[in-house]
Amino acid sequence: MLSQRLKYAYFPGCVAQGACGELHLSTTALARALNIELVELKKASCCGSGTFKEDSQLLEDTVNARNIALAEELNLPLLTHCSTCQGVIGHVDESLKEAQQSNPNYINKVNGLLQKEGCLPYRGSTEVKHLLYALVADYGLEEIQNRVTRKLSGLKCAAFYGCYLLRASKNSYDNPFRPEAMENVFRAVGATPIYYRGRTQCCGWPLSSYATTESFKMAGNHIQDAIESGADCIVTPCPLCHLNLDSRQPEVEKVIGQKLGLPILHLPQLIALALGISPKELGLERHIVSTKPLLEKLGALVA
Structure with missing residues (x-):
């Protein structure tokens, strides 16, 4: 304790x-x-x-x-x-x-x-x-694991770290080239980490205001890679990444000419689900890409 x-x-x-x-x-x-x-x-x-x-x-x-x-x-x-x-x-x-x-x-x-x-x-x-490192370094993965009441067994999660968390400042908590903090969190809550090419790359958000097509192609490539690697969802510690990967996913689909439909979760949503908190309380119904298939897999439908 x-x-x-x-x-x-x-x-x-x-x-x-x-x-x-x-x-x-x-x-x-x-x-x-x-x-x-x-x-x-x-x-x-x-x-x-x-x-x-x-x-x-x-x-x-x-x-x-x-x-x-x-x-x-x-x-x-x-x-x-x-x-x-x-x-x-x-x-x-x-x-x-x-x-x-x-x-x-x-x-x-x-x-x-x-x-x-x-x-x-x-x-x-x-x-x-950042919340991720507060949980890993201050709170501890073992403590989180001990509080899990809804183990996320069988859920395959692809981390999307984004640019700033790994590159913009000194980071003594993780390897910026081969990070594992999020994957270790996934393991602590019972989920399976999925590794794919885009997990440490840019989501494309910084380009979106002046090079929209290129931005959406970047996002689309990452989502496609995660899907092809077997992910049930992408989990990100950055709301700007979430906007480009979730809120704009319908537009991304039009640019790349392919249906995607991959749910994008915020990091605290995933952990809180494993602690037994209701999807409604976590705002999972607010996402543009439906989280219903993911919740059905976990047996935790929004009431």
Whole structure:
């Protein structure tokens, strides 16, 4: 058993409170089931998903220094369930911690801008952690396995890590070239990991606003590879990947000229299902690609 209850400053991000509202639902439901306390950072702002720095690196650093400072005020790690947010905020945190030693004038400039807006200064006293690694490194796979009440036996899951989680910042929890964290989570809840070419590649979302066809071809190739490898579903730790792979899957099908119909799950949805939480509570009926075949296989239909 865990020696003490885990507690995090919860950064929900934009997409989980908008187009992927089911991610917020499933994250909070999973936290309750695991007795993890989430203190939501309601004053936090969008991380910018990497676009702020196209105009100004100082803008990206200052906005996210403020987000980190909100977690520092609580003396808690900042927890995100979005690999894009993890990549952006985590990278800012690493850069600013390095600047505290190598370029203190830059830190003073960032904090001066924060002070001008009545915000707390960045201190570099906490860490930014994705839900996946909080579960694997802090909570522990054995603890998760002990809490499983609906073992996902026979379910074949294909991980889709996305770009940022593996590449955008230092990662001491997994191998960026041969990651296993998600596959180990699948094993802990009784599911079978499926390995395929696209699991560590880009979903195509960053291209979608200006090269839509190419974006959808990328997504289609990944989904096809997962299907051909025997997957019942793709599981992703990134809501932007989820949007391109699930919400846009009907459009992807038109571009590649092939029917796909592969359910795409958020990581906390999969784990929470194994803990006995109802599909309705996890928002599984909200997906564009129906999750009904997957739930039928598990005998856990939405009521």
